[in-house]
Amino acid sequence: xxxxxxxxxxxxxxxxxxxxxxxxxxxxxxxxxxxxxxxxxxxxxxxxxxxxxxxxxxxxxxxxxxxxxxxxxxxxxxxxxxxxxxxxxxxxxxxxxxxxxxxxxxxxxxxxxxxxxxxxxxxxxxxxxxxxxxxxxxxxxxxxxxxxxxxxxxxxxxxxxxxxxxxxxxxxxxxxxxxxxxxxxxxxxxxxxxxxxxxxxxxxxxxxxxxxxxxxxxxxxxxxxxxxxxxxxxxxxxxxxxxxxxxxxxxxxxxxxxxxxxxxxxxxxxxxxxxxxxxxxxxxxxxxxxxxx
Numbered sequence: 001x002x003x004x005x006x007x008x009x010x011x012x013x014x015x016x017x018x019x020x021x022x023x024x025x026x027x028x029x030x031x032x033x034x035x036x037x038x039x040x041x042x043x044x045x046x047x048x049x050x051x052x053x054x055x056x057x058x059x060x061x062x063x064x065x066x067x068x069x070x071x072x073x074x075x076x077x078x079x080x081x082x083x084x085x086x087x088x089x090x091x092x093x094x095x096x097x098x099x100x101x102x103x104x105x106x107x108x109x110x111x112x113x114x115x116x117x118x119x120x121x122x123x124x125x126x127x128x129x130x131x132x133x134x135x136x137x138x139x140x141x142x143x144x145x146x147x148x149x150x151x152x153x154x155x156x157x158x159x160x161x162x163x164x165x166x167x168x169x170x171x172x173x174x175x176x177x178x179x180x181x182x183x184x185x186x187x188x189x190x191x192x193x194x195x196x197x198x199x200x201x202x203x204x205x206x207x208x209x210x211x212x213x214x215x216x217x218x219x220x221x222x223x224x225x226x227x228x229x230x231x232x233x234x235x236x237x238x239x240x241x242x243x244x245x246x247x248x249x250x251x252x253x254x255x256x257x258x259x260x261x262x263x264x265x266x267x268x269x270x271x272x273x274x275x276x277x278x279x280x281x282x283x284x285x286x287x288x289x290x291x292x293x
Contacts, residue, residue, distance in 0.1 A: 001025050001026070001052075001053040001054055001101075001206065001207075002025070002026045002028070002051065002052040002053050002054075003020055003025050003026065003027050003028070003052060003053065003054045003055075003056060003206065004028050004029075004030060004049070004050065004052040004054070004055045004056070004100075005017065005027060005028070005029050005030065005055075005056045005057075005058065006029075006030040006055070006056065006057040006058060006059045006085050006089055007030070007031070007057060007058040007059025007060065007085065008027070008029035008030070008031065008056075008058060009029060009031050009033075010058065010165075011160070011162065011164070011165030011166050011195070012058050012106065012160060012166075012195065012198060012199070013029070013058050014165075015162060015195045015196070015198075015199040016056070016058070016198075016199045016202055016203070017029070018199075019196075019199045019200070019203050020203060023203060023207075028050060028052065030044055030059075030085075030089075041085065041088065044088060044089070044092055045088055048092050048095060048096065049089075049092035049093060049095070049096040049099075049100075051098060052100050053100055053101050053102070054100050054101060054102045054103075054104065054206040055089055055093060055100050055102075055103050055104070056104045056105075056106075056202060056206070057085060057086055057089050057104070057105050057106070057143070058106050059081060059082065059085035059086075060078070060081050060082040060085070061074075061077045061078050061081040061082075063078055063132075063257060063260070064167075064170075064254065064257060064260065064261075066170065066253055066254070069255070070254060070255030070256050070257050075131070078135070079135060079138075082135065082139045082142075083138055083139060083142050086105060086139060086142040086143050087142045089103075089143075090103070090142060090143050090144070090145055093145060093150060094145055094146065099149050099150050100150055101150065101151060101209075102150060102151040102152075102153065102205070102206050103143065103145060103150050103151070103152050103153070104152075104153045104154075104155065104202060104205050104206060105139070105140065105143045105153070105154050105155070106154075106155045106157055106198075106202070106217070107136045107139050107140055107154055107155070107156050107157070108132075108136055108156055108157055108158075109156050109157065109158050109191050109216065109217075109218065109265055109267045110132035110133055110135070110136055110260060111126040111127045111133055111136040111137070111140075111156055112124060112126040112133075112265040112267060113126055113129050113133065113265070114188065114189075114259065114263030114264055114265055115265060115266070116187060116188070116189075118265075118266065119266045119267075119268060120216075120265055120266065120267050120268070121216065121267075121268050121269075121270040121271070122156075122213070122214040122215060122216050122269075122270060122271040122272075123271075127140075130259065131256060132259070132260065136156070140154055151209065151211075151212050152212060152213070153205045153211055153212055153213065153214075153215065154213070154214045154215070155198070155201055155202060155205065155214075155215050155216075155217040156214060156215070156216050156217060156267075157193060157198055157217035157218070158191035158192050158193045158216075158217060158218035158219070158267060159190065159191065159192045159193070160192075160193055160194075160195050160198055161192055161193065161194050161195065161287055161288065161291050162194065162195025162196070162291060163195075163290075163291055163293075166195065168233075168291055168292075171233065172237075172292070175230075175233055175234060175237055175239055175241060176237055176239060177239075178239045178240050178241075179243055180230060180233065180234055180239065180241040180243065181230050181234075181241050181242050181243040181244045181245060182226050182227040182229075182230045182241075182244050182245070183226050183230075183244070183245045183247075183250060183261050183262060184226070184244070184245070184246070184247040184250060184261070184262040185226075185247075185262075186225060186226045186227030186230065186244065187225055187226070187227065188225065188226050188262065188263050188264035189223070189224065189225055189226075189264035189265055189266045189267075190224045190225060190226045190228075190229045190264050191218040191224075191264065191265055191266070191267040192218065192219055192224060192229065192284070192287070193217050193218050193219050194219065194280065194281035194287040194290065194291070196280050196281060196290075197217075197219065197279050197280055197281055198217050200277065200279075200280060201215060201217055201272060201277055204275070204277045205275075208275065208276070210275070211275045213271065214271065215269065215271050215272040215275065216267050216268065216269040216270070216271065216272055217269070217272070218267045218268070218269050219269075219279065219281065219282055219283075219284070219287065220268070220269055220273060220279060220282045221282055221283050221284055223266060224284055225264075226264065228284070229284065232284050232285055232288055233288055233292075235285070235288075236285070236288040236289050236291075236292045237292055247262050250262055
């Protein structure tokens with residue numbers, strides 16, 4: 001199939017592109033910079049949707065960039081980088097003479113309210129209690145298409161674990177030095193997914209015609225707490241992982257974003273499993289072993 005990927009040059013996009021090409025699909029990226037096998041966002045806006053069978057949007061400024069202060073300017077960037085690209089692709093699909101068969105958007109589990117007791121599946125309520133949950137609501141609303149001619153899928157992703165990027169890239173150095181440990185209390189849930197499985201779910205969603213609606217992009221072993229994750233990462237590296245990162249430090253670095261690290265949700269991929277998707281890394285230990293190998 002011909003697949004158009006918005007924001008395909010990042011960590012997830014690179015993994016997805018490799019998998020799609022290995023599966024025999026043709027990939028074109030939408031990015032800020034022109035280049036071979038790419039179109040720019042302005043070209044998409046001016047010329048409309050190129051002929052394609054599937055559109056995937058991964059675009060969005062990294063919320064947890066520790067080098068950026070959590071101020072009004074950065075909040076606006078986080079919001080517009082997601083909403084504008086999603087609106088633009090949805091509009092291009094709606095106006096296309098030959099609309100694609102499927103339209104897939106990746107959002108996040110920040111839709112669900114952090115809790116130490118509740119369990120969330122794809123039908124659980126959420127999306128209305130803080131900046132991040134409201135962001136997911138607006139983001140998913142921006143993607144909605146009128147009519148039924150294009151199959152629509154939303155994947156709400158957990159923390160993505162993989163080599164060369166994502167959350168792990170910031171954690172490896174302190175853990176390798178034996179200075180790693182849980183964040184805050186460590187009791188908060190840590191919904192995670194291996195990069196191979198997130199790319200796998202996206203590929204499965206575009207190949208399997210029966211897949212539609214919301215899927216939780218988390219591993220089935222999603223009852224992991226932050227302390228258990230820290231212990232497992234330490235074990236994978238052969239290092240102790242007992243030094244907690246105090247919540248005051250996390251708040252000082254990340255501001256309002258600290259909630260994403262200090263609090264978590266128990267999210268289960270009920271609909272994802274029901275579609276028939278087979279996870280490559282359902283368990284944390286095997287996933288981390290692969291990531292740090």
